[in-house]
Amino acid sequence: MFKPGKHLVLGNIACAEGALRAGCRLFAGYPITPANEITEYMSGELPKAGGYFLQMEDEIASIAACIGGSWAGAKAMTATSGPGFSLMQENLSYAHMTETPLVVVDVQRSGPSTGQSTDASQQDFYQARYGAHGDYEIIALSPWSAQEMFDLTVRAFNLAEQYRTPVYFLADGMIGHIKEELVIPEKVEIVNRKAPSGSSVTPFGTDDPSLVPEMPRFGQGYRLQVTGSSHRPTGVRDYSPKVHAEKVRRIMKKIAQAEPKIRDVAKVDLDDAKVAVVSFGASARPSYGAVKKLREEGIKAGLLRLKTLWPLPEEEFTNLANKVDAILVVEMNAGKLVREVQRVACGETKIASLTRLGGVTPTQGDIAQELRRLAQ
Amino acid sequence: MKNLGQLKADYIVQNLTAFCPGCGNGMILNCFVRAVDDLGWNVNDMLCVSGIGCSSWIPSPHFRGDTLHTTHGRALAFATGAKVFNPSLKTVVFTGDGDGAGIGGNHLIHAARRNIGITCILVNNFNYAMTGGQIAPTTLHDAKTSTSPYGNPEQPFDIAKLVAAAGATYVAKWTTNHVLELTRSMKEAMQNPGFSFIEVLSQCPTQQRNILGIRAPAQELPSRLLDMLTESTYLADRQEKDYVYAVPSGEPEAALKAIVNALGDTGKAQLVDHLTLGRVARVDATNIEAAKAKLSIPEVKRVAENCEGKQEIGVFVRKQRQEYTEALREVGRRARGEQ
Amino acid sequence: MAKKFNVKVDEATCKGCGICVHICETKGGKNLRYGQKRTLLGGALPEGADKCTGCRWCERYCPDFAITIEEEQVDV
Numbered sequence: 001m002f003k004p005g006k007h008l009v010l011g012n013i014a015c016a017e018g019a020l021r022a023g024c025r026l027f028a029g030y031p032i033t034p035a036n037e038i039t040e041y042m043s044g045e046l047p048k049a050g051g052y053f054l055q056m057e058d059e060i061a062s063i064a065a066c067i068g069g070s071w072a073g074a075k076a077m078t079a080t081s082g083p084g085f086s087l088m089q090e091n092l093s094y095a096h097m098t099e100t101p102l103v104v105v106d107v108q109r110s111g112p113s114t115g116q117s118t119d120a121s122q123q124d125f126y127q128a129r130y131g132a133h134g135d136y137e138i139i140a141l142s143p144w145s146a147q148e149m150f151d152l153t154v155r156a157f158n159l160a161e162q163y164r165t166p167v168y169f170l171a172d173g174m175i176g177h178i179k180e181e182l183v184i185p186e187k188v189e190i191v192n193r194k195a196p197s198g199s200s201v202t203p204f205g206t207d208d209p210s211l212v213p214e215m216p217r218f219g220q221g222y223r224l225q226v227t228g229s230s231h232r233p234t235g236v237r238d239y240s241p242k243v244h245a246e247k248v249r250r251i252m253k254k255i256a257q258a259e260p261k262i263r264d265v266a267k268v269d270l271d272d273a274k275v276a277v278v279s280f281g282a283s284a285r286p287s288y289g290a291v292k293k294l295r296e297e298g299i300k301a302g303l304l305r306l307k308t309l310w311p312l313p314e315e316e317f318t319n320l321a322n323k324v325d326a327i328l329v330v331e332m333n334a335g336k337l338v339r340e341v342q343r344v345a346c347g348e349t350k351i352a353s354l355t356r357l358g359g360v361t362p363t364q365g366d367i368a369q370e371l372r373r374l375a376q
Numbered sequence: 377m378k379n380l381g382q383l384k385a386d387y388i389v390q391n392l393t394a395f396c397p398g399c400g401n402g403m404i405l406n407c408f409v410r411a412v413d414d415l416g417w418n419v420n421d422m423l424c425v426s427g428i429g430c431s432s433w434i435p436s437p438h439f440r441g442d443t444l445h446t447t448h449g450r451a452l453a454f455a456t457g458a459k460v461f462n463p464s465l466k467t468v469v470f471t472g473d474g475d476g477a478g479i480g481g482n483h484l485i486h487a488a489r490r491n492i493g494i495t496c497i498l499v500n501n502f503n504y505a506m507t508g509g510q511i512a513p514t515t516l517h518d519a520k521t522s523t524s525p526y527g528n529p530e531q532p533f534d535i536a537k538l539v540a541a542a543g544a545t546y547v548a549k550w551t552t553n554h555v556l557e558l559t560r561s562m563k564e565a566m567q568n569p570g571f572s573f574i575e576v577l578s579q580c581p582t583q584q585r586n587i588l589g590i591r592a593p594a595q596e597l598p599s600r601l602l603d604m605l606t607e608s609t610y611l612a613d614r615q616e617k618d619y620v621y622a623v624p625s626g627e628p629e630a631a632l633k634a635i636v637n638a639l640g641d642t643g644k645a646q647l648v649d650h651l652t653l654g655r656v657a658r659v660d661a662t663n664i665e666a667a668k669a670k671l672s673i674p675e676v677k678r679v680a681e682n683c684e685g686k687q688e689i690g691v692f693v694r695k696q697r698q699e700y701t702e703a704l705r706e707v708g709r710r711a712r713g714e715q
Numbered sequence: 716m717a718k719k720f721n722v723k724v725d726e727a728t729c730k731g732c733g734i735c736v737h738i739c740e741t742k743g744g745k746n747l748r749y750g751q752k753r754t755l756l757g758g759a760l761p762e763g764a765d766k767c768t769g770c771r772w773c774e775r776y777c778p779d780f781a782i783t784i785e786e787e788q789v790d791v
Contacts, residue, residue, distance in 0.1 A: 026461050047711035052460050052704055057486040061453035064446065064483075068425070068457030071444065072465065076457070094447050218442040218458060219465050221420035223389065225437055227445035237437060380774040381723070381783035391728060393779050397758060398732030402778025410775075555775045581732075595733030595749065595759045602734065 001045055002184050009182040011175045012037035012079075014146040015105060016045065018153030019077050021188045024103070025051030026074035028065035030058055030084060033117045034173040035107040038079040059084035063091035066102045071226060073217040075157055079105040081173075082124055083114065086131065092166055093132035094228040099204065099213065099251060101160040101193055103153070105169040107176040110359040119359025120173035120282055125336040128168040129310050135248050137255035139262055140168040140310040142280040146180035152307060158191035159262065163255055164212050170309060172332070174282045174361060196222070204247065205233020211254035255311055264307040265316055269295060273302030275375045276320055278341055279330040280306040282361050287330045290367035299375045309337075314344045321345035326374035330354045330362055350374065383409050387419065389440045394433050398598025400552035400578030404499060405434050407555055408468075411562035423465040425455040427480060429472040430506045430580070431499035449480030452487040455494050456700075463493065463701040468566065473500040473514040477535050481513070488542035491570040492700035497562070498535060498573065501580035502587065509583035516652060521587050536575045540693045545570035547693035551577040551605035554689070561691065570699045577605050577687070590649055600649055607658070608651035609689045616682055618664040621650065622657040625677035632657050634675040643667035652685030719787045722747065722763030722773075729781035731758015735773035744768035 001020055002009070009017070016038045019027075027042040029035075039055070046053045052069075056062040059080055066076035080088065085106045095102060108124050110116035124131075128140045139159050141152045153169060160167040193215040201222050206213040213233070216222045225235035230244040238244075255262070269291060270276060279287040284305045294301035304320055306313065317340075320327060327349060329338035338353040345351055354370050356362040378386070387409035395402045412422070424435030428448035436443035442465075446454045451469045459467045476484050476498040487494065503521055504510040510523040511530065518527040536549045546568040550558040558576060565572030579601035585591060592600050610616065624631030628647050635645045635657050643661030650656050657676075661667035671679050709715045731754050739747040746766040749759045761782070773782050 026457065028457060044711070047704075047708040050708065050712075052708075054456070054460060054704075056453065056456075057482055060450060061456070061483055061486070064450045064453030065457030065460070067446075068444065068454035068459075069461040070457075072458040072461040074457075074461040076461075090447055091450065217462075218423050218444075219421065219462055222442070223419070223440055224442045225445070226443065227436060228447060229445065377771075379771070379783045379785065380777060380780055381785075384780040388780055393728070395778060397730035397756075398734060399778055402780075403734075403776060406775065406777060406780065595731050595736070598732045598734050599737035602737075 001049070004184045004186045007182050007184065008179060009146055010037060011146045011149045011171070011178045011180070012107065013041050014149040014182045015153045015169070015171065016041040017184065018150040019103065019157065020045055020049055022154040022157035023075045023190055024077045024157060025049065026066065026069040026076040027051070027078065028054040028056050028062045028069065028076065029078045029080065030056055030062050032081045032084045034109055034176050035079040035081050035105065037176070038105060038107070059087040060091060063088040063095070067091065067095050067098070067100045070100045070102050071218055075101070075161070077103040077105065079107065081107050081109045082111045085124060085127060089131045093134050095166045096132060096136040096251065097134070097228050098226055099164040100166065101164055101215070102166050103156045103160055103169060104166055105171060108170060108172040110357070116359040118173065120332060120361070121357070121359060122170070122172060122281055122283060122332040124170060125309065125333060128170055135252060137252045138168055138310045139163065139165060139255060140170050140308065142170050142307055142309050143175055144281050144284050144305065145175065146178060146182050148307070149175060150182055150184065154188050158189070161191045161193045162212070163258065164193060164215055165255060170281065172282050202233045204231060204235055211250050211257070259311040259313070262308055262311060263313045265313055266305040266307060268303040268305065270302035270304060270320070272300055273324050274300040275326045275328070275371055276302045276304055276324045277328050277330055277367065277371065278304045278306070278317070278320070278337065280309060280337065283330045283332050283356070286361055286364040287367055289364040290371055293364065293368050294371050294375070299372065301371050301375070312340055312344070317341050317344040321348035324349060326350040326352060328352045328354055328367070328370055328374055330367055332356050332361060378413065383413060387412065387440050388438050390438050393438060395430070396582045397594060398579065398581045399430070400501065400576070400580065401431050401434050401499060403552045403555065404497065404558070404576055404578065405438055407559040408434070408562060410559050411566065415563055415566060417466060421464065421466050423458055423467045424470065425451045425458070425467065426470040427451040427475040429475040429504070431470055431472040432475060434470045435468070449475050449478070450483060451475070452480065452483040452494065452496065456487065456492055459492060459494055460701055460704060466566070467494045469494055469496045471496065471498050473498065473502065473535070474504040474512040477533055478513045484539060485542040488539045488544040488571050488573065490700040491543055491545055491697050493569055493571070495565045495572040498575050499578045500535065500575055501578045501584065503580065503583050505580045505583045509587060519587055536573070536692055539573045543697070544573045544693060545695045545697050546572035548691040549575040549577070549687070549689045551609055551689060552579060553602040553606045570697055577609065579605065588651070604649035604651060607648050608686055610683065610686045611690050612688055617660065618662065619658055619660040619682050620664060620668060621653055621680040621682065621684070622659055622671050622676045623653055623678050623680055624655070624657065625675055628655045628657070631675040634673055635659065635671065638670045638673050639667060642670055650685065653680055716788050717791045718769065719789045720767035720769040721785045721787060722767055723783045723785055724761055725781045726754045726760055728779050729754045729758065729760060730756055730779055731760065732778065733759065734776050734778065735782050736761050738772045738776045743770045743772045747773060
């Protein structure tokens with residue numbers, strides 16, 4: 001592990017460093033480009049920190065081991081990319097249903113299928129949100145620098161513990177492989193899951209307004225019944241309509257009602273903006289440059305950069321749509337975030353889409369040109 | 377010694393089991409709690425993990441310990457994460473022939489390869505029972521099931537051999553009709569520090585009545601299936617008495633009459649159920665050659681040797697090898713410069 | 716003083732599968748049989764004929780934890 005202070009670090013390594021500092025002590029993963037640096041770094045560092053590194057036989061087993069480990073008390077994590085993320089979906093559905101804290105790092109490459117294994121995209125925006133079967137809410141974070149690969153990974157673990165949920169860390173192949181300054185603080189804030197207070201526990205129900213139940217672990221004598229089947233607050237299987245609906249609505253509300261607290265956005269020059277870019281991750285970097293360029297030209301441009309992709313910061317979209325004359329959504333996929341912005345903005349303002357495929361970020365020039373056109 | 381009521385009070389948390397009448401899973405649960413009791417294990421130290429299928433319901437919701445009921449085929453992977461992080465958890469996995477050797481086959485061989493300190497009990501009833509009796513990797517060739525109406529085109533695994541080859545350090549195979557041997561084997565398995573595997577051939581009255589074509593009243597069918605399991609298996613070191621099977625060419629009852637007539641004093645005959653041969657006449661005789669000579673009658677299609685189509689049961693592997701979580705702890709010590 | 720063994724079948728959890736009757740017949744004391752009674756689930760309820768030897772094979776075999784052999788000290 002790096003000492004506190006300034007370092008020049010690869011994005012993926014910064015992510016692993018953040019995980020270690022957040023208290024991750026179980027990593028179960030499978031090799032896949034462009035996430036391998038995380039896996040390899042964890043194999044060296046986790047045992048030093050008293051944790052366990054598992055290279056499992058496939059991604060399905062990796063998520064399974066993370067869930068089993070989490071219920072044994074571990075802060076657990078895996079790192080993968082698009083194809084592996086697809087394999088994980090069934091067990092992620094299980095993690096949602098059982099409210100299991102864990103962190104899934106998806107260093108997105110370009111698809112579909114094997115695609116461009118060594119290049120970047122932001123294609124898994126919806127796979128993270130809707131890839132698993134059933135109804136559930138998610139928390140997904142989006143870093144745009146090596147520093148955020150560290151900071152937001154720490155946040156991912158804390159959110160997972162606080163809300164008893166899987167948290168999706170949607171990095172991409174470019175940010176994963178960029179080498180940039182990383183400042184490691186002396187201390188990081190750590191959040192731990194709510195341990196049971198009494199001699200009995202209701203692991204899947206609560207009267208607490210947070211809607212987050214206590215999280216016991218195996219081996220404490222609670223005779224836990226953890227199942228992916230529809231279940232009562234005690235964990236006992238129950239397929240009746242009322243029980244099922246209550247369970248699913250609670251796990252969704254648990255995250256949806258906390259959106260304002262989970263929300264994390266960066267606003268650049270938005271106060272007096274007439275035209276704004278909405279973007280995230282690697283796409284936001286040339287977007288930032290384009291906004292600054294337009295300001296030099298006297299055009300009032302601004303940037304809303306999402307650090308939480310899900311739950312969607314809908315209020316930010318609404319406020320922005322009411323304020324500016326045009327919004328340009330910039331992303332490295334065929335157009336996903338733009339659909340959400342359109343839906344929320346509901347015709348309040350002009351919404352344009354700039355998409356980039358091919359494994360590369362959109363250029364600052366292209367974004368600036370489109371912004372100029374929208375500003376007229 | 378505790379009676380069954382006391383064992384139930386100590387180990388079972390659901391009053392009415394979820395199983396069909398006469399299901400082998402309930403018998404395996406019975407053997408399991410006896411093994412736990414005999415070992416003196418505290419349920420608070422135990423973790424039972426299972427997948428999807430009828431046998432995955434053995435621990436969950438019945439057993440009074442921590443239970444983890446997971447996704448289809450993946451129980452061993454979930455169990456691996458839990459056991460690695462907390463090796464003091466006495467971890468037992470319950471799976472089926474479909475869950476464990478079909479969709480879960482990959483995780484099964486890797487758990488065995490790693491020799492992780494988990495006991496895996498795989499219940500083999502030769503089909504995907506919970507979903508309606510479809511073919512499984514253990515279904516016999518030519519069997520008619522709900523997804524093989526013209527006969528199963530596939531051949532079955534020998535799961536115990538597969539797991540032994542993958543590296544498990546305790547491998548055994550029993551049937552539900554071998555309750556004493558199974559209980560003893562479970563105890564031995566659970567005390568093995570490495571990966572222990574027990575395959576249990578089991579009756580499924582609900583599906584096997586169709587797949588094997590054995591029709592009987594509700595209170596007779598399970599016992600017939602149990603006897604079939606014993607008839608269709610053998611222990612390598614047990615002396616086989618002299619007997620053969622006369623396969624009927626027509627109605628078994630009619631064939632039996634004719635066989636008894638033909639044999640006279642040379643031997644005794646009775647109808648039995650056999651997994652691969654079907655409903656056949658078992659002919660016992662002190663002079664088996666003399667008896668066989670009497671069986672060339674039109675009611676007998678052919679005579680099968682007593683080992684034909686039988687599966688070997690017993691303990692196949694007992695060995696020692698470094699256990700996986702121990703190897704991980706050694707990695708940790710090396711990483712921290714402690715050795 | 717001698718031991719007497721009494722068969723207790725829980726009619727709420729017995730499923731009438733017949734395994735205990737078969738095992739008592741073939742390996743045990745030939746005590747269990749079916750009478751007229753039914754279980755709460757509608758299956759055949761086994762009863763003891765007062766010949767129980769306490770071998771407990773039925774307890775070993777029952778899939779439903781429904782049968783218990785209770786010991787009683789009796790004056791001979």
